Amino acid sequence: MDSAVAHLDEPPGVAAVGIGVHGAASRVDVFSLPHLWQFHLYGYEADLSVDDTAHAIRPGRVSLVPPGTTVRYRYRGRSEHLYVHLRLGSAGSPLSIPVIQDAGTELAPLTAQLRRALASWPHEPGRATAEVWAALWRVAHLAPPRPAVGSATGHPAVVAALAMIESRLSEPLGVAEIAKSVGVSHNHLTRLFRAATGETVVGYLRARRMERARHFLQATTLSIPAIAASVGIPDLQAFNKACRRELGASPRGIRKDLN
Numbered sequence: 001m002d003s004a005v006a007h008l009d010e011p012p013g014v015a016a017v018g019i020g021v022h023g024a025a026s027r028v029d030v031f032s033l034p035h036l037w038q039f040h041l042y043g044y045e046a047d048l049s050v051d052d053t054a055h056a057i058r059p060g061r062v063s064l065v066p067p068g069t070t071v072r073y074r075y076r077g078r079s080e081h082l083y084v085h086l087r088l089g090s091a092g093s094p095l096s097i098p099v100i101q102d103a104g105t106e107l108a109p110l111t112a113q114l115r116r117a118l119a120s121w122p123h124e125p126g127r128a129t130a131e132v133w134a135a136l137w138r139v140a141h142l143a144p145p146r147p148a149v150g151s152a153t154g155h156p157a158v159v160a161a162l163a164m165i166e167s168r169l170s171e172p173l174g175v176a177e178i179a180k181s182v183g184v185s186h187n188h189l190t191r192l193f194r195a196a197t198g199e200t201v202v203g204y205l206r207a208r209r210m211e212r213a214r215h216f217l218q219a220t221t222l223s224i225p226a227i228a229a230s231v232g233i234p235d236l237q238a239f240n241k242a243c244r245r246e247l248g249a250s251p252r253g254i255r256k257d258l259n
Contacts, residue, residue: 001051004066004099006037008136009092014129016085017114017121023075030072038065039084039136041103041114047074048100055100060107062139063100082114084132095140103142110138157182157189158196165201169209170230175201209233210246217254224251 015036022029023046039062046057049072050065057063057073065071103110117131160182165173178201179189193201209231216227228239228251243251 001053001065001069001099003096004064004069005094006064006066006088006097006136006140007090007092007094008088008133008140010089011129011133012037012089012136013087014084014117014121014125014132015087016083017117017128017132018083019118020081020083021078022073022081023077023079027075028073029075030070032070033067033085035067035087036085037067037088038063038069038071039086039132039139040065041082041111043081044079045076046079048072050099053099057100058102060103061100062103062110062142064097064136064139065099082111082118084114084117084135086132097140098142101139101142103139106138106142110135113138155192155196157184158192161189161193161201165205165208168232169205169212170232172232173205206242206246210242213239213243213251214247214254217251224255227251 020040042057042061042063043059044057045059048055048057048063050063051069055063113131113135117128117135120128120131122128161178164178164181175189176186179186182189184192190201193199193204197204199207213227213231213233216222216230217224220227222230224239225234225236228234228236231239233239233242240250243249243254247254
C-alpha cells in the first residue's frame with residue numbers, strides 16, 4: 001500500500017495520543033488496528049511494510065495508515081515515535097494521502113502540533129482533537145493535493161482556482177485574472193473547470209457568493225449592506241436582484257425566514 005484515502009472535512013475521533021517505545025524487547029512488531037487509523041511521526045530509522053509494501057522510516061517522516069491494515073516494523077534498536085490512534089469520518093471530498101512521506105519544512109510545526117495534542121490528552125480532549133485535525137490537514141498537503149479517483153477537482157489549476165475564488169469572494173474577480181494566477185489560458189481554465197465541476201467559472205463564483213450571502217443573512221446579524229459588500233456585490237439594488245434570482249427571496253425575506 002502506497003497511499004490511503006481519507007476524509008478530513010470533519011474532526012477526527014481521537015482514541016489515544018502518546019509516545020510509542022519499541023525495539024527494546026523485540027526488533028520486530030507485526031500488528032493492525034481493526035477500527036482505528038495510525039498516525040505516526042518518526043525520529044529514527046527502521047523498515048516498515050504496509051500490507052506487504054516496503055517503506056523506509058527515517059527521522060522526519062510521517063505515516064498515516066488506515067484501519068485493518070497489517071503493518072510490520074523492523075527496528076534497529078530502541079525507537080520512539082509520536083502516535084495518534086483515531087477515527088475518521090466520511091464527509092467531504094476523499095483525499096489520497098501517501099502512507100509515509102517526508103515532513104520536510106513542515107516538520108517543526110507538525111511536531112509542535114502533535115506535542116500540544118499530547119500535552120492536552122486526555123484532560124482537554126477538544127484541544128487535542130483540534131491539534132490532531134490541523135496536523136492531519138498539514139500532512140495531507142505535504143505533497144501536491146491529490147484527490148482520490150472520483151473527486152471532482154483533481155487538476156492543479158482547478159484546485160488553485162477554487163482556492164483563489166474562496167479567498168476573493170468579496171473582491172472583483174474575473175476569469176482572465178484567475179487563469180493568469182493559476183498559470184493557464186482563459187480557454188483552458190474554462191474547459192478544465194467545466195470538466196471538473198460541471199459549471200463555468202463565472203457560474204461557480206456567483207453560486208459561492210450567494211451561498212455565503214445566505215449564510216450571513218441567516219446566521220449573523222450583519223447589516224445587509226455589509227453582507228452585500230462581503231460577497232463582492234456592494235450595489236444594494238444589484239444584491240437584491242441577485243438574491244431574488246439565485247436564492248428565491250429578497251435579503252430581508254431570507255433573513256425573516258430564519259426568525
